[in-house]
Amino acid sequence: MAATSVLRVRHRLAELAEAHDVPGASVSVFADGEVVDAAVGTVNLRTGVEVRPDSPFMIQSITKVWTATLVMQLVDEDLVALDEPITRYLPGFRTADRPASAGITVRHLLTHTGGFEGDLWAATTTDDDALKLFVDEHVSRATQYLEPGRAYSYCSAGLGVLGRLVEALRGTTYAVALRRYLTDPLGVDEVAFDAGEAMGFRTAIGHVRPGPGEPLRTLPTWAVLPLSNPAAGNQLAMPARGLIEFAQMHLADGRAPRGARLLSAESARMMRTPQVAVPATFGGPVDQGLGWRLTAAGRVAEHGGDAPGCAAMLRLVPDRQVAVAVLGNGGDMTGLVSTLCDELLSELAGVAPRVLGSVPHQTAVDDPDRYCGRYELRNRVAEVSTDDQRRLWLTQEERNEAAWMSMLAGIDSRPETFELRRVEGGRFARLDREGEMAGVVEFIDTDSMGRARFLHDGRAAPRVD
Template identity: 50%
Template sequence: MTASAGTARDLQERLETDLFRLGSAVGVPGASVALAFGPHVVEAAFGVVNTRTRVPVTTDCLFQIQSITKIFTATLVLQLVDEGLVQLDRPARDYLPEFRTADASAGEQITVRHLLTHTGGFEGDLWQPTTSGPDALDRFVRDLVAQASQHSRPGQRFSYCNSGFGTLGRIVEVLRDATYEQALRRHLAEPLGITELAFSADQALAFRTAIGHVRATASAPLRPTREWALMPPSNPAAGNQLALSAGGLLELGRLFLSGGRASNGTRLLGEASAALMLHPWLRHRGVADSHQGLGWRLPRPGVAEHGGGAPGVATMLRIVPEQGLAAVVLTNADAGGQLTQQLLDPLFADLAGIAPPVAVTAPAVAARVGHPDRFLGRYSTRQFRFEVTSDDEGRCWLTREARNETVTMDRRAGIATMVDRREIRPLEHDTFVAMSEDGGVAGTFTFLEQGDDGRFRFLANDRVAPRDA
């Protein structure tokens, strides 16, 4: 579909109208949106950056983008591939000899491609603080990744891995002889014309900057988080603190609409490398048509995206390369995820013919789990403990309890950490859904690998949680 001059005016009006309507309806304090369709770029802003100060959101306002930073990191790595400095299927240790996990033999086998596709097989959420200086990623790899538990063989399965992207960021630092911030600014932000960005709270003070908003309890009012950055600066390559404007982040998305060229025509990424990043390398568990690229998620054919989130922050970058369509939604509340879906799904359907994702149908109330003993027990990652139990009526339940740095993060945000307990119902094979209070589907997960005793060894959704010994 080709955009006309009239389309730009129509899009601007639609974006502003829909953003105001949906932002008010879902209860997001503030949001900034940018959209590119063909040669046209439109932007809109809604609400306030902080409910305490009541400063309005403008289109140049900065929001933390969290895990969308991984697309910057992956692009920096593929630039190194273009220059012949990195090969995707070589072990990461070839470029970073100090890289290892708790399983020394596995650490020797983990390749750059494994890290880019979240298939390294080691603990992904290492949120302990190291330093805030130029040695942050060096210390992250040496002190934290080196002790990361190995739950799967390299390349065996997908498990979202922040620590893998911290390792990639350190590879960039070593090969560029620069800090991660310096490399990102020099090789991507400046050539893309991105000037509205900050890597820390100190830098964010130079801009009009949004702060996240949370509820202390489910029924409490929204309040600004107690601190602007809840995650430590130890892993900037995975997205702990980076903040951008919606228009600035849109330039990264537009790079992939043009096969690796910036909007001014400068080639920043080889066409083949841009295509590699958007190639479906493996299928995500339990989600039809959803695949993993290099950094990018491919939730359905023709679409690539990456979201970002932390308490009080919800963001999205979504593109349809073949239709020349890209969009960014940045918000300062958890409900921003709902706003993103309601805003972008109709737009992408109308502009690019992309049908909204098919919602998972909740199993019937009478659905029961056959042979529940296979699933019962505790499963843990560093940040969460899960327990599967059954009751006298034959129903199964999943309890999730935060631990370690997640508890600390909640306290810093001003959230009372709660234990979440939901009924789970079988969907198909070993995939289940967790039920929400209103009878809808709150999420899906899959049990993996039955042992000799018949019990499953892992509980997996976006991350793999091994059964406790």
């Protein structure tokens, strides 16, 4: 990439940050064998300290791909087999359904097909035993909604179990293992696992709107997620350049930019191989690999992350040796990330943007009873209802730890209602109050009464009425 690209990328990042009211953002791009970094805005609206390319931002769930890579290193060393039950390595592992959980394999956890409640955000401790206690005390009580391997349902708790697997087999904490086996060999120095470590760097803090239309406000705390599950990405922070160093290693099938082989070529490619279809998606089929999510007919390997006040995205195009990492600390990060990533991948790798599609015209459904009902997960409840015009409406509300985290962040969390319009089969577009596309949901499986068993929007919420 030409030197002028630095100015061009920075200019575009600044435009989008202003358009989407993002306080601070950072981007790193790898293409043509070169890396371009750009940063704009402030790490904290209170202090006005500017973002620099070495400023760490929370990467949230992108951490899951780092965890998957640590697990695949164990596979390379013949310490772990993908299709062995996790109990072979963690004998005390179980969910609330002991017989079902005995069949959960390492591959199930890597592909989000373990079938148990995934959003377990209760705190344990801030000590070295935090992840062990998370698995022993919280995962052990997790509801088993689906039989292992039955279907994809995003499961942060499953990555926590894998993080504990890494701890057990490496004989150290997850943080030490990540540094020893990945960030140190990659030369990524600006890494923080908690607020104490974050203070050593020019680290970004998140910003939120307390209510609709209100100005952005700095989070009252550095992180709203507890330290209990570092392997899923609760607080890990690093610069965009750190993500690109990691991406370059994967693009090189396991060889780090400095030459060290950190992962076998076979394992690196296997991570980018489709394992299971992801329901409730748009813009063409989406598959789950071993850690990576695969889009654009398998050309793009990606993972995002978000929490109140922050968002992150890492996308790779192996056949063109291109990678883009974008990090931000508030505002409409979804708009900034999707626009910038789409533009860069289109220009540098010929990848067409994924689009939600047009709003379906047909409003009435012939079989509302199949869908209407109450669907629950630990941290969210959803009600699907119909009106006298046979239109479907979805109302969602946070509860338990999700509601607590919103309160901690200073966000006025209220129920949200969307109209549902059929796209095809059990897949429906979700429309916001302005009638614009706001995502997709899918009803899957059928009970003995002909009703949908699950409402799926990335997570499979079971019917409870």
